[in-house]
Amino acid sequence: MNSRTAQKPKVGIFGLTGCAGDQLALLNAEPELIALAGRVDVVVFDMAISRKEEWQGMLDLALVEGSVCSQRDREELEKIRKQSRSLMAIGSCAVWGGLPAMTAHIPVKQLNKQVYDDGEVFPKAMGAEPLSSFVTVDFSIPGCPIEIGELLEALAAILAGGEPQRIDFPVCAECRMAEQICLVQSQNRVCCGPVTVGGCKARCISYGRPCDGCRGPVDDPCYDATREMFFRHGLAKADVVDALRRFSTPAWVERNLAADFAGDPQRRGHHRSQTKESGT
Amino acid sequence: METFTLYREHLGQFLDVCQEQFRVQIPVSAGDGRYRFSPLAGHGVEALALEYHRTLLPPKKYFLLPEETICTFDQKGYHPVEVAEEPFLLFGLHPCDLHGLRIIDQFFSTPYADSAYQSRRKNALIVGLGCLPDDKCFCATMNTQQIMGGYDLFFWDLGERFYIQVGSEAGHGLIHKAREMFHDVVDEDRQDYLETLYQRRHLLTPKVDVADLSQIMEANPDCAVWDELGAACFACGACTMVCPTCTCYDIFDRVELDGSGRRCRQWDSCLFRDFDRIAGEVHFRSDRSDRVKNRFFHKEVVHVKQHQRSACVGCGRCQEACPAGIDVVSVLSRVHASCA
Ligand code: SF4
Ligand code: SF4
Ligand code: SF4
Ligand code: SF4
Ligand code: SF4
Numbered sequence: 001m002n003s004r005t006a007q008k009p010k011v012g013i014f015g016l017t018g019c020a021g022d023q024l025a026l027l028n029a030e031p032e033l034i035a036l037a038g039r040v041d042v043v044v045f046d047m048a049i050s051r052k053e054e055w056q057g058m059l060d061l062a063l064v065e066g067s068v069c070s071q072r073d074r075e076e077l078e079k080i081r082k083q084s085r086s087l088m089a090i091g092s093c094a095v096w097g098g099l100p101a102m103t104a105h106i107p108v109k110q111l112n113k114q115v116y117d118d119g120e121v122f123p124k125a126m127g128a129e130p131l132s133s134f135v136t137v138d139f140s141i142p143g144c145p146i147e148i149g150e151l152l153e154a155l156a157a158i159l160a161g162g163e164p165q166r167i168d169f170p171v172c173a174e175c176r177m178a179e180q181i182c183l184v185q186s187q188n189r190v191c192c193g194p195v196t197v198g199g200c201k202a203r204c205i206s207y208g209r210p211c212d213g214c215r216g217p218v219d220d221p222c223y224d225a226t227r228e229m230f231f232r233h234g235l236a237k238a239d240v241v242d243a244l245r246r247f248s249t250p251a252w253v254e255r256n257l258a259a260d261f262a263g264d265p266q267r268r269g270h271h272r273s274q275t276k277e278s279g280t
Numbered sequence: 281m282e283t284f285t286l287y288r289e290h291l292g293q294f295l296d297v298c299q300e301q302f303r304v305q306i307p308v309s310a311g312d313g314r315y316r317f318s319p320l321a322g323h324g325v326e327a328l329a330l331e332y333h334r335t336l337l338p339p340k341k342y343f344l345l346p347e348e349t350i351c352t353f354d355q356k357g358y359h360p361v362e363v364a365e366e367p368f369l370l371f372g373l374h375p376c377d378l379h380g381l382r383i384i385d386q387f388f389s390t391p392y393a394d395s396a397y398q399s400r401r402k403n404a405l406i407v408g409l410g411c412l413p414d415d416k417c418f419c420a421t422m423n424t425q426q427i428m429g430g431y432d433l434f435f436w437d438l439g440e441r442f443y444i445q446v447g448s449e450a451g452h453g454l455i456h457k458a459r460e461m462f463h464d465v466v467d468e469d470r471q472d473y474l475e476t477l478y479q480r481r482h483l484l485t486p487k488v489d490v491a492d493l494s495q496i497m498e499a500n501p502d503c504a505v506w507d508e509l510g511a512a513c514f515a516c517g518a519c520t521m522v523c524p525t526c527t528c529y530d531i532f533d534r535v536e537l538d539g540s541g542r543r544c545r546q547w548d549s550c551l552f553r554d555f556d557r558i559a560g561e562v563h564f565r566s567d568r569s570d571r572v573k574n575r576f577f578h579k580e581v582v583h584v585k586q587h588q589r590s591a592c593v594g595c596g597r598c599q600e601a602c603p604a605g606i607d608v609v610s611v612l613s614r615v616h617a618s619c620a
Contacts, residue, residue, distance in 0.1 A: 159539075
């Protein structure tokens with residue numbers, strides 16, 4: 001993909017179930033989009049180009065947003081995977097399950113009943129899952145929504161034949177670099193910073209709000225130590241679990257993330273193993 | 281050595297004079313009993329927090345920026361980035377921070393001079409400020425309560441006036457830009473100054489026994505203390521970000537879509553899992569306890585061997601910053617007690 005004289009790489013941008021916020025973020029980044037169009041052929045863009053007919057050829061890279069919430073999503077994802085040399089999950093729904101997976105611990109039937117008072121509205125609905133539950137993911141850009149700069153840098157690195165920069169430090173580190181006062185220490189608030197992967201420059205804390213963990217967990221999150229820390233600050237377990245559950249439930253509140261990583265020692269694209277351990 | 285006094289009410293005027301030539305940085309309150317070094321220009325002299333003990337980030341933030349571009353690149357090659365730093369003046373560094381600055385000065389000058397660091401450093405004037413310890417200071421344990429130079433001017437707060445020591449030509453020059461504000465030292469000033477020193481040294485007693493600390497740590501590297509700490513620490517790296525003597529950084533490229541880009545460096549920490557990742561996804565210290573241990577070993581063993589002194593200056597920042605409440609004084613005393 002790194003030869004500039006050869007044909008431009010073909011890129012498809014797809015959306016499964018989600019709010020389309022990541023595609024929107026990309027659409028809003030106008031100057032960058034123009035630069036991107038100079039380097040690649042965007043042949044599918046679910047949100048921006050109405051699909052007259054299905055793209056049939058091979059893609060060099062598929063960017064996929066949204067989580068898998070239905071049989072249809074799953075089939076579409078599998079099709080995209082077959083058509084693409086590389087696949088990048090964009091946004092926390094695609095990477096971690098995101099907000100739709102917040103209720104992963106409640107059976108879908110029961111959810112249908114609670115929300116629609118009818119168990120049969122969406123007969124093919126499934127609990128939200130990240131892409132990596134079904135296909136191999138080569139690259140991941142987390143965030144709700146994504147940091148557009150991070151996505152473009154990753155694309156640029158891939159186009160240049162390199163690997164995207166992998167962030168592996170928690171939001172706390174950026175929070176300290178930005179010289180913020182810790183909200184756990186100063187206000188006894190639940191903050192997901194210690195276990196959430198950085199890259200947002202601790203945006204929420206800089207606005208006086210604790211981190212909601214929208215970027216999902218760091219590699220090797222220190223769940224026990226973090227929980228201990230909250231308890232020492234007198235915070236209730238339910239509050240802590242609620243906060244952590246919001247964006248990355250399937251990954252690690254309902255299951256044991258460590259076991260997932262054991263199945264993916266490379267941790268490329270945060271693949272997760274198919275085995276569904278029950279965990280902390 | 282020259283000494284002068286300055287009446288408290290003239291401090292603002294003096295800083296204004298400094299401001300004509302330097303971007304003056306002062307400690308100001310950040311709320312919640314915390315402080316930051318911030319530009320005087322944005323705050324005014326009323327914001328100067330002479331009572332501060334430690335700032336959230338140490339003075340190193342001015343010299344080793346949290347993130348900076350070290351060069352740019354494009355199809356034509358690499359292009360160095362010139363650091364065009366206007367002269368600035370850091371007002372109010374306590375003795376521990378002067379020691380900390382000296383430690384990182386050494387790191388960034390030998391054996392190779394770091395040009396970005398050096399160009400910022402040589403543009404900076406340093407004004408020290410005497411202090412009395414709080415419960416987190418342990419400079420007396422690390423022997424960094426001693427003032428051993430490294431300042432252009434040093435201020436001692438004697439109440440209605442400051443007792444000022446000149447430490448360099450540049451400091452001398454600063455005084456002489458506003459010479460009419462300063463008074464020659466008389467006997468009474470000298471007595472008050474000595475009295476202040478006397479009070480200070482009686483408050484400064486070592487908090488832990490650190491005798492043979494390096495030897496004990498080295499002799500017993502598998503001491504159980506490290507596993508206990510590894511279980512409590514969540515590897516957030518806050519302790520290293522805020523440390524005046526932690527100098528680790530990562531270098532990486534931020535590439536643009538046209539293939540040009542910036543080579544950046546950003547603060548890094550030996551507590552981060554990625555810190556020691558090498559080709560083939562191999563980690564030297566994949567256990568958190570090994571990473572915590574590394575931090576203390578660097579400060580107390582490796583640095584001692586290389587530079588004949590601990591790299592901890594007892595500022596208490598890591599203790600204040602650690603959300604897990606891991607405090608270095610109790611770590612050192614536990615190591616001393618259980619690993620020996
Ligand atoms: S816990 Fe939250 S507020 Fe505290 S340092 Fe981490 S990110 Fe910042
Ligand atoms: S601080 Fe947390 S919730 Fe806010 S943007 Fe960053 S990762 Fe997301
Ligand atoms: S280790 Fe802690 S107390 Fe020692 S110099 Fe660093 S921040 Fe200060
Ligand atoms: S190795 Fe660790 S303790 Fe030493 S300077 Fe680097 S971050 Fe600080
Ligand atoms: S600040 Fe505390 S919890 Fe964070 S890395 Fe340092 S010792 Fe561990």
